[in-house]
Amino acid sequence: MPDDDESASQETAVAGQTIDASRSRWWPVLEVIAVVALFFIYAADAPPMVNEAHYLVKAKNFWQPDWCANDLFTASGKAHTTFYFVFGWPTLFLSLEATAWIGRFVGWTLIAIGLYRLTTALISRRFATLGVAVAWIAAIEYGNLAGEWVIGGIEAKVPAYGLVLMALAELVHRRWNRVWILLGIASAFHVLSGGWSVVAVAIAWLFCEWPRPREDRKPFFTPALFLGGAIALIGVVPALWLTMAGETVDSVRVARIYTFYRLPHHLLPSNFQFHWYVRHAVLLAGCITLAWITRHQGHSEASNRDGWNRFRAFAVGAILIAVIGLILGGLKVYAPDMAAKLLRYYWFRLSDAVVALWFALLLVRCVAQRRQSKAMQISGFAGLAICLVLVGISSFDRIRLAVPPSASNAMLGWDVDASPAKQQQVFEDWLKVCDWVRLATDRDEVFLTPRHQQSFKWYAERAEVVNWKDVPQDSKSLDQWYKRFREIFPPRLSTIRVTIHYASLIEYRKKYGVNYIVVDRRITGKHMPLVRIYPLEEHENDTYAVYELPYAMP
Structure with a gap:
């Protein structure tokens, strides 16, 4: 039998393991809270943010049809019914401002959880998600091509992006069934953000699964794929219904209004300023450079080769969608009516978000890899420091202005x-x-x-x-x-x-x-x-x- 000292030692060891396990369970929570806090610092402007006055007044009318019932926009067809249903009910009891804050924290938390799951699937370092979040925010704001953003006020694409991030984490782990279901829910919230993600994931499947031997290949057509599609119909059907309801209107005329008159800054490549192309090209070049430099990290503790390959294939899919959009933009000269119809679908939305995310993950990968050269780690830290400064400048400018973004003169x-x-x-x-x-x-x-x-x-x-x-x-x-x-x-x-x-x-x-x-x-x-x-x-x-x-x- 062991003596008293040995028994005490074993009890102490067990107690220590229990404490360590308890602490390990809290680390993810603390990391998610830290990321949400970063989002708050960056985007805690007084409501309404840029699109909140657009989405939440519609949501309020969804739940209270007599509210602003004489307004053309508010009383018109509801395209984002899932968002209005899930995020609009607080307007029955609370002000629009309070509803916006509730929606923001729910949306930010979904994105933080998704970002944490994706980051930890690729990089095994505590609080790596915080670094990725900083770099992602900076890369989107200062490197976008068509004006996309992710962290800001609450609107339909915010919860959709949170679910897309969760799906990408499952993609990294090669759990395709979960990917399809999560993307179906994302599409129910926002048809385009979720739908384009489905297309990019399908391209990733072609790159990563099709070359495998048949016995090792994950099937594409599965019950989960069709289940995800069925869930997506919750968001797709209202959008299709609005289109069908407008058959009596000249569809070409309406498409021209939407694409060429109202939203060319998001949809029409010829309307993009030259420096937008330059900054996005620099960001994409940074991704390619970082991917090449870190290509030999293999199965080290900071990376997962197959997981990285699947995420890279998704990013390539998003870029290919944007390239098709650029090609379609050239149709305006030769077939403007067709161009107006096809360009309505925000071909650059996904690539703006995903290229920035790819850059952020690769940048943190450089810092997190212990076997990386000192020069590369220093470069990675320098890049993160620059991103932190850029995020700080943006945050300070909005704090100094002290008016809601929707009311700013800019x-x-x-x-x-x-x-x-x-x-x-x-x-x-x-x-x-x-x-x-x-x-x-x-x-x-x-x-x-x-x-x-x-x-x-x-x-x-x-x-x-x-x-x-x-x-x-x-x-x-x-x-x-x-x-x-x-x-x-x-x-x-x-x-x-x-x-x-x-x-x-x-x-x-x-x-x-x-x-x-x-x-x-x-x-x-x-x-x-x-x-x-x-x-x-x-x-x-x-x-x-x-x-x-x-x-x-x-």
């Missing part, structure tokens, strides 16, 4: 050189006029609103005749949106202001049921030949005013 494209103090004052005036509208007018009123704003419904909770940001997804409503915008903000006035021609305003009252117009006094001037109902005193609001539209003479 986003709205008006007086972009205005100082932070000036922008803050204008934003305070915007809140004042929206508060007055919400408190002093009936809920079913419709307003003409300034061209350079995108948050009137968010703050005032009233319908608008038309809003540049809020583009309906169904063809019929999109066609109406275009006609309204061209009418309300005519090209002869540089599309920046509403006409004050009495006959036109009287026609707007009869045609759209609009009684009031909110004007930006920096554009229209302090005095207009209409009845002003707000502000009653000049000092109450220097920037915005509300006027009543004229009536037709009896």
Whole structure:
């Protein structure tokens, strides 16, 4: 029998192992929390972020159909029903701001969990995910081609990307059945983000599974693939329904409006600025260089050769999709109608996110590999330091501006050189006029609103005749949106202001049921030949005013 000292020693060892096991269970939680904290530092702007005023007002109307029911965009067809159903119900009990914060933390947590699972599948170092997150944020912001982002406000693509990351972790482990199901759920939230990921994973299967011997090859067509497709229909069917509902509208005309008029900065390669191509090419060159330098790491503790190969094949698939998009962009010269139809599908969205992610993983791989040369590790640390500085600069700029991104002049494209103090004052005036509208007018009123704003419904909770940001997804409503915008903000006035021609305003009252117009006094001037109902005193609001539209003479 062992003596007392030996028994005590064994008990101590067991206790130590129990403590170590307990600590190991907490490391993933701490790492995910750290990544969410990074997202908060980077993107904790006051709501609404760029697309939150677009998505969440739609979600609120989904749950409360009588809310802004007279608004063309809000009441139009619902393309992202899964997102509205899952993230919109808090609007029944909470403000839009509170709903946005809840959605952000849920979305950020999904992305952090997915990023943790993917990173640890490839790199076995504690808190490597934090380094990947820093590099990924910087690479997307400063290396994108078509304006894509991942970490920001809550919208449908955010939970979709979280699920895509989880699917990629399963791809690395060669668990194809789980990949298809997770991508099906991602597609239910956002058809394009999830759908393009399915295409890229299919390309990865061709690269990685097809060359294997038949007995070792994972099958492509499996029950899980069809189950994932069935789940994806939750998101696909509403989108198809909107398309079918718009058959009476000229589809070519609508496609031209969407691709060439409203969203060329995301969809049309010829509209991309030259330096966008340069920065994205530099990022892609960095990926290729890092992949070549680290190619001999093999099965070392910092990497998994087959797993890396599968992720690389996915990244190549995303790049091939973007290359096809570039080729289709050339059709605008020879077949503009076909180009307009085909380019609607955001061919560059996935590559913007995935090339940046590939770069981030490879950069951290250089640092994490113990057998790597000192020069390479130093270079990796230097790269991470640069990414951290870039993320810090972006975060500081937004903190200093102290207005929601959706209200910043840079986003709205008006007086972009205005100082932070000036922008803050204008934003305070915007809140004042929206508060007055919400408190002093009936809920079913419709307003003409300034061209350079995108948050009137968010703050005032009233319908608008038309809003540049809020583009309906169904063809019929999109066609109406275009006609309204061209009418309300005519090209002869540089599309920046509403006409004050009495006959036109009287026609707007009869045609759209609009009684009031909110004007930006920096554009229209302090005095207009209409009845002003707000502000009653000049000092109450220097920037915005509300006027009543004229009536037709009896």
